[in-house]
Amino acid sequence: MPELPEVETVRCQLDLGLTGLTFAAVDKVEPAMMRDCVPEEVEGLLPGHRIERIDRIGKFIIVVLDDDLFLTLHLGMTGQLLIDPVEPGAHTRFVFRLAAEASTGGDGEGRAGARGPGRETLLEFRDMRKFGRFHLTSGGPAPRLRQLGPDAWKGEWDAAYLQHRLRGRSAPLKAFLLDQRHLAGIGNIYADEILWWTGLSPLREAGSLVEDQACCLADEIRTRLSEGVRLLGCSLSDFIDTAGQPGEFQDWLQAYGRQGQDCRRCGGTMTRTVVGGRGTAYCPDCQR
DNA sequence: CCCAAGTCCTGGTTGC
């Protein structure tokens, strides 16, 4: 289930592999992936446009094209983006064909464009659960991104911001972390991990944190997400990167999925509950 | 049949 570190891993690879390339053709588009346009519009609009760069806010990937065009992607729960997949896969939702721009005598500053003309690159999206979405918009990324808080990893926010947002909230702390309007990018796995490292209970009222605890939480959010990015994401179930490779964060989990096992900090028994409608693993002995 | 999950949507509650 792609959260910020998984999406960042993919973004980074897309940026290296696709920047400078131009959309040549839309081979397939699943209509269910789009809420506000139809496949015909994508097929008509996309070809001919060059990828300037790949951005990310929270779990959303933003493909920035020339002429102020934006392709906003969300991987949902089981989405995978593959560049030149070796084998055909099931549940393919879209396939885009890209090519190096026809030579204009320029210096070909695009990194991927350096491969030379004539070579085509395939970008394929696979998604078993059909929670993935994409939007093609002009003038800016998909409007829904305006509802997001700052990026939990790269965004400009600090402990004071977190404390301000926490103030007066009666929702459980974990539900607060999952709410993308406060910080964008934290999902179920990293929420459990962050809370375990802080020693704070997921059930605790968000507004009850004192200053020191809010500072600790802010630090741990950055640290755990950085670890996730460094380890190229968490491949517990279906996450793979654009080359089909898994990440390694799943080998370092301290909380998520560890119910019934010993807490690695205090030796107590990890337990499972439901918070914010999501399965939650934590240690009732040392997470307060 | 229930579980997993991210986001959207709805309906209910709280507090000013």
Add this chain to the structure above:
DNA sequence: TGCAACCAGGACTTGG
């Protein structure tokens, strides 16, 4: 009383 902010829970999806 009215309104907005807030919060909980269901819908969606399909393989295990």
